[in-house]
Amino acid sequence: METRYDALALFSGGLDSILACKVIQDQGLKVLGLHYITPFFGKPDQIAHWSRIYGVDIMPVDISSEYLDMLFGDLTYGMGKLLNPCVDCKILMLNHARAQLEKYGAKFLISGEIIGQRPMSQRKDALNSIRRDADVADVLLRPLCARSFGPTPMEKSGLVDREKLPHISGRGRKEQLRMAKEYGFTEIPSPAGGCKLTEVENSARYFPLFRYLDKPDLNSFRLANTGRQYWAGRNWLVIGRNRSDNERVESLARQGDYAFLVRDYPGPFSLGRNINGEAWSEEMVLEAASFAASYSGKAVSSGEYVAVTVCGPEGEREVQVPPTREDSSFVEETLEGLKEWKIEQDGKKEPTRG
Ligand code: SF4
The missing domain is CATH 3.40.50.620 (HUPs)
Structure with missing residues (x-):
């Protein structure tokens, strides 16, 4: 009792x-x-x-x-x-x-x-x-x-x-x-x-989920709470910052996601997801692999193309990419983006009570 x-x-x-x-x-x-x-x-x-x-x-x-x-x-x-x-x-x-x-x-x-x-x-x-x-x-x-x-x-x-x-x-x-x-x-x-809903950095992490989905699930918010977050349109790339992030990101992977791991150098676990569950183009996979590899200091210092293991809906394979984030379409969401989205939403809604 x-x-x-x-x-x-x-x-x-x-x-x-x-x-x-x-x-x-x-x-x-x-x-x-x-x-x-x-x-x-x-x-x-x-x-x-x-x-x-x-x-x-x-x-x-x-x-x-x-x-x-x-x-x-x-x-x-x-x-x-x-x-x-x-x-x-x-x-x-x-x-x-x-x-x-x-x-x-x-x-x-x-x-x-x-x-x-x-x-x-x-x-x-x-x-x-x-x-x-x-x-x-x-x-x-x-x-x-x-x-x-x-x-x-x-x-x-x-x-x-x-x-x-x-x-x-x-x-x-x-x-x-x-x-x-x-x-x-x-x-x-x-x-x-x-x-976290009152914090600028965290709100910027969450708002793409609000923008693109009618009702994001718990897994999406747990993922949004972890690691570094980048978006290229509806394609989401999450990169662990440390061992515990890496483990958490990996544990949140689900069917249809892409995992990126630099093969010959220490580096983070990175996860790619299309927010609508669609497959990524080959160009997007290579861009994400390159971006993810840029968080491996040793891969960057090698000054060469590096091998990244990509595990996705089509199975596991290896790609050769330069470890760089230059000119990437993956970007961090910002407070400005959130503000624009909120103005858009306010325009669509009936006035709220209270
Ligand atoms: S939404 Fe507002 S009331 Fe609810 S926990 Fe956050 S700060 Fe508190």
């Missing part, structure tokens, strides 16, 4: 989510942190460490599949500055957490949101929309800013003492840092949330 808790918390590992748990624990209530995991956020390897240093029980919850459904369905509130659908994301997590209450015997949910802290998802109207659309109006308490809103059922019933809750608002972190000191935290998480 599952351990029983009084409250389930959205536990991202950020300072606000930790403090939200602590102030509820201070009222003698038992809290379980739900640490949501998708290809874009979540650090399951940190859970044991966090549990130990912050004194909170934490469970990993992988919602990758639901998350991709949400991201490539009709987003009600749209994306923020980059690819982050913050309001829809919060709605998804809270709605999911609500469905877990019974399993743990918990009576309510808590989240570390603070009114006015983030421009997209923590404005007063956004917080209200999240509470309504996630269907958690009767069970959600935001302990750090609850006093900026009317009392929740948990406060009205006396389960939580409203007067003992902090009263935080706005973008500053002063009060949170003071509280962290008072709790004696030996580690204070940095303010950057660790969500």
